[in-house]
Amino acid sequence: MKSFTFAAGLCLTASFAIAETPVLTVYAPDYFGSEWGPGPAIEQAFEATCECDLQFVTGDVLPRLLLEGERTRADAVIGLNTDVTARARATGLFAPHGQDTSDLTMPIDWTDDVFLPFNWGHTAFIYNNTKIENPPTSFDELLNAPDDLKIVIQDPRSSISGLALILWVKAVYGDDAEAAWAKLQPKILTVTKGWSESYGMFTDGEADMVLSYTTSPAYHIIAENDQTKQAAIFEEGHYFMVELAAQIAGTDQPELAQAFMDFILTEPFQSIIPEGNWSFPANLSSDKLPTGFDQLKLPEKVLFYTEDEAAALRDEALDEWLRALR
Amino acid sequence: MAARASLTIRLFGGAAIAVLLTLSLGTLIAVLLRAEAISGFGRPEWAAVRFTLMQATLSALISVSLAIPLARALARRQFPGRSALITLLGAPFILPVIVAILGLVAIFGRNGVISNILGFPLDIYGLQGILLAHVFFNLPLATRLILQGWLAIPSERFRLAASLGFTSGNVARTIERPMLIEIVPGAFLVIFLICLTSFAVALALGGGPAATTVELAIYQAFRFDFDLSKAALLASAQFVICAIAGIIALRLSIPQVAGGELDRTLDRWDAKSPFLRLQDGVIIILSAVFLLVPLSAVVLRGLPGVLEMPVSVWQAALRSIFVTVIATTVCMAMSLSLAFFVQNIKRGKIWVEGVSLLAIAASPLVMGTGLFLILFPMMDPSRAMLFITALVNAAMALPFALRALVPALRQIEGTYGKLADSLGMHGFTRLRYLYLPRLRRPLGFSAGLIAALAMGDLGVITLFSDPNRATLPLEMYRLMASYRLEAASGAALLLLMFSLSVFWIFDKGGRVNADV
Incomplete structure (x- = not known):
């Protein structure tokens, strides 16, 4: 009986201990929160400072948030990008991040006071330099390449990188975007639902080039010591993709959510990004990047649509894409 | 009771x-x-419905047509490794979509085994790719469902047929065809329905947005437009198609009248001619190659990673x-x-x-x-x-x-x-x-x-x-x-x-x- 009372007491203390630790719930994409993404390391680093329990809830962040609306359990979200933030902002669920973004390590200026960037990259076509000696050096060259140069891309309706691609083409070709797609069409081996299928087809040698990011070769260089995967740099410029975080205005943990916002641009968080999310950190000087990142080929010119421009153009860009490829 | x-x-x-x-x-x-607003069916939605119906019908038709001779061959032949083969044939059906796509591409793709042997790239991206993939997934399932039908025929009927000197043609007409009439519409229906909600395979092997299925349109409504009413409307269209197909198939399927027989071992006296043996052998070998070669690609790709x-x-x-x-x-x-x-x-x-x-x-x-x-x-x-x-x-x-x-x-x-x-x-x-x-x-x-x-x-x-x-x-x-x-x-x-x-x-x- 004595031991039972003791055990019961132990259970009680244990549950009190759990109850006393405040929980910060952050919605994140599946790749972000998984063991192979940056989530676990960020969780550890943040919990060391906050005396709280940071929990990533993974899944489709924006659709989930839109479904939940005001009743959301999220205190903060991470992993949105500018091509969808107009829709997210319209919900009115978010509160300002309160960070100084005047001196970030990004190629564009950032003035948004709600969505806070934490990493970035550009869309790019990746090729294997043992198979292609002279990759296209411009979008025009890609369009005019022989039709047996095969690329795989992702569907803008189901993939965020696919959406970035149609905006990239729109940014380069403007009103001639549909004609550009028509020219590219014979070179498009196929279109996949997500990035993984495309990338798998590329690494299997089925396609010559794949739509991915300028930072993709970093994984092969650092983790596999493989120098053969390279981004083809186009002189018209590359579409800038930035990933964002924001806090929820109606959170029941306002201090913790704010603490998390304050944490994002600090070095402990930022230094996890390069090899955790294979992207450029938004606030980390280049000398602190891991070796390997210095070998990445990067565009001189960056193309970028603000969220309002992206929101205004995406339906038109999708229609042009569909008409040209059908 | x-x-x-x-x-x-x-x-x-x-x-x-x-x-x-x-x-x-x-x-x-x-x-x-x-859903907030009510949206209607536009031209893209109808196009998706038409394409989905077409690919699902063709996929189911081909899968079932190929499954009938294969099931018959497996039902009337005994050979070492037969049960292992039947188990293995079930494998494509359970593969995750992305694995199946990469496995098929490794064999039939433009850099696949066949292209490399032929010396020129095969083009699987298009309707042919979708059908290839759907038959790869569903032929084994159709075969198993139809094989169940064959194995459920009481052996006494075959004994009686043998004692009456039935040829394999007679057996087909009097014993096997009634069984097929009962089983095949149902098998067709389930495969049709599985292909109905296909999306990632249809897109990747269909070569692009021309291969837009209803499920992809739902995805677009949900993720791109966040239009729940359109997503729900498209999903309802899937149910309506299911209901129509279900009514047709279940009406075509005529249940057999059960007779009183004993369930015992089966020997097929009617199928012993060398020609029929050869025919069944060829069917079994071809199907096994078609289904197992992409699987072996999956195995080979996986071996280094297992460690x-x-x-x-x-x-x-x-x-x-x-x-x-x-x-x-x-x-x-x-x-x-x-x-x-x-x-x-x-x-x-x-x-x-x-x-x-x-x-x-x-x-x-x-x-x-x-x-x-x-x-x-x-x-x-x-x-x-x-x-x-x-x-x-x-x-x-x-x-x-x-x-x-x-x-x-x-x-x-x-x-x-x-x-x-x-x-x-x-x-x-x-x-x-x-x-x-x-x-x-x-x-x-x-x-x-x-x-x-x-x-x-x-x-x-x-x-x-x-x-x-x-x-x-x-x-x-x-x-x-x-x-x-x-x-x-x-x-x-x-x-x-x-x-x-x-x-x-x-x-x-x-x-x-x-x-x-």
């Missing part, structure tokens, strides 16, 4: 129907209720086994209840079978969203991820189980029902001594199929995954999404081996003491 047993059957059957309706129509209604797989992948595998056990248990309970329910009601049998089909015709995305909307006010849906995965898989696999169990039960009742009545065998005794021993083969087959399906499915959890409790397929996708393609191939191989093992164990269990 005694009134009490009949009440139990009604209760269990009713509960099973309620679960199925909640998962299919209930989730759809949940999505509709959350470098982290502990968490093995943990995910254990979790998947847990999901599988639950899904199989739930599905067996539901399908047995429903099979007895169908057996015991006089009218509306077709409706019960129809309801069971709704779950395969349901859009996984809409089902997942609906479940999320239903659960979210009560709890964190991520916490229920494993259970939801199990339940949805149980519902999806139910029609297969039902298709195997209902005819078998009718056969048993027709043959032994009166005898059992006269002996006063009712309730549990009747279940234990009459039904279960004779249902062993269809039960084992269905359990194996459900288990394998549940093992490989990712299904409805795109909105809510649990970062700390991934199943094996989810873990595989995560490895891929973080560039670890080799480890992902290893995980795919592991998945394939586990799925085949559970399928084999259950199927074998169902064939213990069975002579055929």
Whole structure:
């Protein structure tokens, strides 16, 4: 009986201990929160400072948030990008991040006071330099390449990188975007639902080039010591993709959510990004990047649509894409 | 049957129907209720419906047409390794979509084995690619369903046919054709419905947006436009197609009148001519090559990765086994209840079978969203991820189980029902001594199929995954999404081996003491 009372007491203390630790719930994409993404390391680093329990809830962040609306359990979200933030902002669920973004390590200026960037990259076509000696050096060259140069891309309706691609083409070709797609069409081996299928087809040698990011070769260089995967740099410029975080205005943990916002641009968080999310950190000087990142080929010119421009153009860009490829 | 047993059957059957309706129509209604505006069907939506109907019809037609000679060949030949081959042939069906795509491309792609042998690149991207993939997935399933029909023919009929000097043509006309008329429409229907919700395969091998299926249009409505009413409308279109196809198929299927025979070993005296042996041999070998070569590509790709797989992948595998056990248990309970329910009601049998089909015709995305909307006010849906995965898989696999169990039960009742009545065998005794021993083969087959399906499915959890409790397929996708393609191939191989093992164990269990 004595031991039972003791055990019961132990259970009680244990549950009190759990109850006393405040929980910060952050919605994140599946790749972000998984063991192979940056989530676990960020969780550890943040919990060391906050005396709280940071929990990533993974899944489709924006659709989930839109479904939940005001009743959301999220205190903060991470992993949105500018091509969808107009829709997210319209919900009115978010509160300002309160960070100084005047001196970030990004190629564009950032003035948004709600969505806070934490990493970035550009869309790019990746090729294997043992198979292609002279990759296209411009979008025009890609369009005019022989039709047996095969690329795989992702569907803008189901993939965020696919959406970035149609905006990239729109940014380069403007009103001639549909004609550009028509020219590219014979070179498009196929279109996949997500990035993984495309990338798998590329690494299997089925396609010559794949739509991915300028930072993709970093994984092969650092983790596999493989120098053969390279981004083809186009002189018209590359579409800038930035990933964002924001806090929820109606959170029941306002201090913790704010603490998390304050944490994002600090070095402990930022230094996890390069090899955790294979992207450029938004606030980390280049000398602190891991070796390997210095070998990445990067565009001189960056193309970028603000969220309002992206929101205004995406339906038109999708229609042009569909008409040209059908 | 005694009134009490009949009440139990009604209760269990009713509960099973309620679960199925909640998962299919209930989730759809949940999505509709959350929708803000009402949107209509435009030209792109109709185009998606037309394309979906076309590819699903062709895929099902080809799969079933090829499955009939293959099932016949497997039914009338005995050879070493036959049962291993039948098990292996089930493998494509349980592969995760992304693994199957890469496996097919490794063989039939422009840099695939065949292109390299021929010296010029094959072009599989287009309708031909979609059909290739869908036949690859579904030929084995169609073959198994039709083979069940063949094995269920009482051997006395073949004996009698032999003693009357029937040729194989006579046997086909008088014995096999009536069986096919009963079985084939159902097999066609389930494959049609599976292809109806195809999306990732159709897009990747279809070569682009010309291959836009209804499920992709739902995805667009949901993720690109966030238009829930359009998503729900498209999902309803899928149900309407399912209902029409179901009515046509179930009307075409003519149940056989069960006669009283004994179930014994089968020897096919009518099929001993060298020509027929050669014909069957060629059919079996060609099908085996078509189905097993892409699988061996999956195995070869996976071998190097198996060694470098982290502990968490093995943990995910254990979790998947847990999901599988639950899904199989739930599905067996539901399908047995429903099979007895169908057996015991006089009218509306077709409706019960129809309801069971709704779950395969349901859009996984809409089902997942609906479940999320239903659960979210009560709890964190991520916490229920494993259970939801199990339940949805149980519902999806139910029609297969039902298709195997209902005819078998009718056969048993027709043959032994009166005898059992006269002996006063009712309730549990009747279940234990009459039904279960004779249902062993269809039960084992269905359990194996459900288990394998549940093992490989990712299904409805795109909105809510649990970062700390991934199943094996989810873990595989995560490895891929973080560039670890080799480890992902290893995980795919592991998945394939586990799925085949559970399928084999259950199927074998169902064939213990069975002579055929």
